[in-house]
Amino acid sequence: MNFCTSCGNPVALKIPEGDDRERYVCTHCGMIHYTNPRVIVGCVPEYEGKVLLCKRAIEPRKNFWTLPAGFMENGETTPEGAARETWEEAKARVSNLQLYRLFDVPYISQVYMFYRCSVDNGEFGVGPESLETDLYAEDQIPWGEIAFPVVKETLREYFRDVEAGHFPVRVSSVQRDSWRK
Amino acid sequence: MNFCTSCGNPVALKIPEGDDRERYVCTHCGMIHYTNPRVIVGCVPEYEGKVLLCKRAIEPRKNFWTLPAGFMENGETTPEGAARETWEEAKARVSNLQLYRLFDVPYISQVYMFYRCSVDNGEFGVGPESLETDLYAEDQIPWGEIAFPVVKETLREYFRDVEAGHFPVRVSSVQRDSWRK
Ligand SMILES: [Zn+2]
Ligand SMILES: [Zn+2]
Structure with a gap:
C-alpha cells in the first residue's frame, strides 16, 4: 500500500x-x-453418499480437484457465500447448510469455512472456473490430484464422519510448511 | 474509496x-x-460457573457490558485473536478455546466468532478499553445493560447449554431491524 x-x-x-x-x-x-484477514467460504456438497468436486480451470492448482469455495463478499452471510460459490463453480443449488470445518491459515491471513450441504435433485453443471465437475464416492476420489491440503483434510474427515454418523465442527490451523505440492 | x-x-x-x-x-x-467482510473474534471466558464481562470504556455502547471481542488481525488464528482480545480488554489469560457461536451480520459485512474458554487461575484485570470487568453468574448478569444483541444471545444460549451439559456450535445471521437499543 x-x-x-x-x-x-x-x-x-x-x-x-x-x-x-x-x-x-x-x-x-x-x-x-x-x-484484515479474508474469509474463504465453501461447501461439501453431498448427494446419495457422493461429494461434488470441481476440476480447477484457473491457477493456482489448475487441473487439480477442489471443493467449491471462494472469497466471501460484502453483504452476504457465510452460508450464502458458500452456496453462491457452489452455484458459480459447479452450477449446483444446495440446501441445509451446516457449518462443518474451519481452518485458520495465519501466514496468509485467511480463514476457510466449509459447510456441509445437500445438492438439490443431484443436479450440477460446470461453471467458468471449472474444467469439469462430478460426484465422487470415497473410493473414487482422485486423492492424488486434490488442489489444496485443506480440501483433502476436509474430505478425509467427512467420509470418516459419515461412517461414524456424526459431524462435529472442527477447527485447526495450517502452518506454512504443512502446504506441500 | x-x-x-x-x-x-x-x-x-x-x-x-x-x-x-x-x-x-x-x-x-x-x-x-x-x-471483504471483517471478522470479529471474541471469547466466552468461564471460571467456576461464572462468565467474564467487560464494561465498555469506549463508544459505541460505552458503559454497557460485553464479552471481550474485537477485529481479527492479520497473521493470527481465530482462537489466537479471541485470546488476544480477552487479554487486551480484561487482562485475562484463557485456555482450552472451543468454537461456540458464529453470527453473520451481512448488512455491515461482519462475521462474529465466539470461543468458549476457561480463565486461567480465575485471574483478570481491566484493560484500557474497559471501565471495569467482573465474573458473573447467570442470575447476576446485568441483562438490561448488555452492549450488543449478539452478546446477549450468546450469553443466554451459554447458560442454557451449561444446564444441558453440551455446547453445539450455532450459526445464525443478524438482520438490520433486529438491532435495538
Ligand atoms: Zn492505480
Ligand atoms: Zn489521506
Missing part, C-alpha cells in the same frame, strides 16, 4: 496512538488504513 | 471483466480493489 484511499497522498507505516501495531497512516489526512 | 492504493490516481466503480459485481478499479493502473 502506497497511497491513501481517501485523499490520494502517500501513506507511511506507523503505530497509531493507543494501538500496538503498525498501520498504514496517511501523511496528509491522517486516515488509518486497516487490513 | 477515492484513490488507488498502488499509484494514487482516482478509482471508479465498475465491473471487471469476468466478474459479476462492481469493484473500485484504478483509472490509471487498472488495479482492482476488493473489499
Whole structure:
C-alpha cells in the first residue's frame, strides 16, 4: 500500500496512538488504513453418499480437484457465500447448510469455512472456473490430484464422519510448511 | 474509496471483466480493489460457573457490558485473536478455546466468532478499553445493560447449554431491524 484511499497522498507505516501495531497512516489526512484477514467460504456438497468436486480451470492448482469455495463478499452471510460459490463453480443449488470445518491459515491471513450441504435433485453443471465437475464416492476420489491440503483434510474427515454418523465442527490451523505440492 | 492504493490516481466503480459485481478499479493502473467482510473474534471466558464481562470504556455502547471481542488481525488464528482480545480488554489469560457461536451480520459485512474458554487461575484485570470487568453468574448478569444483541444471545444460549451439559456450535445471521437499543 502506497497511497491513501481517501485523499490520494502517500501513506507511511506507523503505530497509531493507543494501538500496538503498525498501520498504514496517511501523511496528509491522517486516515488509518486497516487490513484484515479474508474469509474463504465453501461447501461439501453431498448427494446419495457422493461429494461434488470441481476440476480447477484457473491457477493456482489448475487441473487439480477442489471443493467449491471462494472469497466471501460484502453483504452476504457465510452460508450464502458458500452456496453462491457452489452455484458459480459447479452450477449446483444446495440446501441445509451446516457449518462443518474451519481452518485458520495465519501466514496468509485467511480463514476457510466449509459447510456441509445437500445438492438439490443431484443436479450440477460446470461453471467458468471449472474444467469439469462430478460426484465422487470415497473410493473414487482422485486423492492424488486434490488442489489444496485443506480440501483433502476436509474430505478425509467427512467420509470418516459419515461412517461414524456424526459431524462435529472442527477447527485447526495450517502452518506454512504443512502446504506441500 | 477515492484513490488507488498502488499509484494514487482516482478509482471508479465498475465491473471487471469476468466478474459479476462492481469493484473500485484504478483509472490509471487498472488495479482492482476488493473489499471483504471483517471478522470479529471474541471469547466466552468461564471460571467456576461464572462468565467474564467487560464494561465498555469506549463508544459505541460505552458503559454497557460485553464479552471481550474485537477485529481479527492479520497473521493470527481465530482462537489466537479471541485470546488476544480477552487479554487486551480484561487482562485475562484463557485456555482450552472451543468454537461456540458464529453470527453473520451481512448488512455491515461482519462475521462474529465466539470461543468458549476457561480463565486461567480465575485471574483478570481491566484493560484500557474497559471501565471495569467482573465474573458473573447467570442470575447476576446485568441483562438490561448488555452492549450488543449478539452478546446477549450468546450469553443466554451459554447458560442454557451449561444446564444441558453440551455446547453445539450455532450459526445464525443478524438482520438490520433486529438491532435495538
Ligand atoms: Zn489521506
Ligand atoms: Zn492505480
